[in-house]
Amino acid sequence: MTATAPHAVVVAGARPNFIKVKPVLDALAADGVRTTLVHTGQHYDDAMSGVFFADLGLRPPDHHLEAGSGSHAVQTAAVMTAFEPLLGRLAPDVVVVVGDVNSTLACALVAAKANIRVAHVEAGLRSGDRTMPEEINRIVTDRLSDLLFAPSPEGVDHLLAEGARPETVHLVGNVMVDTLLACRERARARSTLADLGLQAGEYGLVTLHRPGNVDDPAVLDGLLAALGKVATRCRLVFPVHPRTASRLAGRLPDGVRPLGPLGYLDCVALQMAARLVLTDSGGVQEESTALGVPCLTLRENTERPITVTEGTNRVVGCSPAAVVAAAFEWLDEPPPPRCPALWDGKAGERISSVLVRSLDGRSRG
Incomplete structure (x- = not known):
């Protein structure tokens, strides 16, 4: 890895995020991208966080924001105020956020306002129910993001219908399934x-x-x-x-x-x-x-x-x-087993391939 290797900050905050960032981190490392893992601390006790790092073989976070719990506004604000100065010091080429938790929205918003590219893994998911806080987080994060990685075709459809530029939308499969398949036999x-x-x-x-x-x-x-x-x-x-x-x-x-x-x-x-x-x-x-x-x-x-x-x-x-x-x-009478296309354990590799190509220029587009 050279000193000029592109730099990605990867954000995880809650238990589902840890599962999703593992294949992305592994694939980026294999493709020569320098990564910094930031744990926001949205899930902070050992039962909800530490044991997952051990089970997944996920490396310790490089930075821990210790945001803790609170109302949606309090938690989102805590993540933003802790992440902003860290992002200023790290000055990465891209911030990668995953899923739909408060940490996802908070870090995407900070990065976008700092004119740093945002990549959203698990983009385009919609329930149609705006009473769910996660739905608000999904919608806003997708609007802020420069690269949108959808796990399934309907995610692509939602993003295009909402006005996303087609060149920013990528159907990559499901990173959670990557981790599941890698850990199934264990x-x-x-x-x-x-x-x-x-x-x-x-x-x-x-x-x-x-x-x-x-x-x-x-x-x-x-x-x-x-x-x-x-x-x-x-x-x-x-x-x-x-x-x-x-x-x-x-x-x-x-x-x-x-x-x-x-x-x-x-x-x-x-x-x-x-x-x-x-x-x-x-x-x-x-x-x-x-x-x-x-x-x-x-x-x-x-x-x-x-x-x-x-x-x-x-x-x-x-x-x-x-x-x-x-x-x-x-x-x-249980249903027969069925699994969507692209849920094949290679979503992380597809995401990294797109990110590496997009980082060649290094400027935000």
Whole structure:
């Protein structure tokens, strides 16, 4: 690597970001790009951050902003005020942001105002629901970005319909699937199921963390009642997100077993051996499709419709009756495994190839 190698600052802030930046960092390093990894600290405890770095083989961050928690405004502002002086010192050729969390928006905004190019990995995803903070983050980040890396064709369609210049939009596949495929055999070899007393194909996996599901007592009560009915047919395990734990205290129905936060490899091991997944997580929708596991999304919409049209996901909403009916149907007759094109483990390489070509000039276009 020479002193004139292009320099990319890669930003990660929350647990899904760590999974997504690993293949990008590896591919950029292989292509001779100097990288600086910035951890904003949006997820900051070991259960939500440190264990993921270890499981993924992700190098320690070069800089940690320690933004911490808070309201959306407080957290976004904390990331921006910490990132701005760091970016001034680093003076990179490009800032790479991933996903749709507050750190993504904050760092994209700082870089754009500093006239530094922004590359958005996982661009173009839309749920159509602007009550979701993530949807606002996606829209604004895409408008600020100079390079837009879409994981699936509908992302490209959204970006072009919103006025993005075609030469800035690139269909590259799904970086989360890159990491999943790279780690699948390591996850399979772990003793996760044995340690929990589980047998492959004899349990369902639940994840819930969206504010619309866990912060509204009426919605949460309905979902818990539905899970209790599903558990009469298939016992369920529920790794509980920290923000959900206090809302569930003493309220889980029989047959639903709570677990503490898990590392990445344990999550994959549980997911790949599950009979059914019930979730409100976008990433879990993608992972279940890549693994060929039936998934029911407990939301009214999804920003990842390709998991429905080309995968094993169904969006069922939050009505208890609809959740139970769909779960019983798929326990009786699960969908066949299907996986979208370009979800082949090479998205990071495609992203790096585009970035290297775009950095040849080094000026922001």
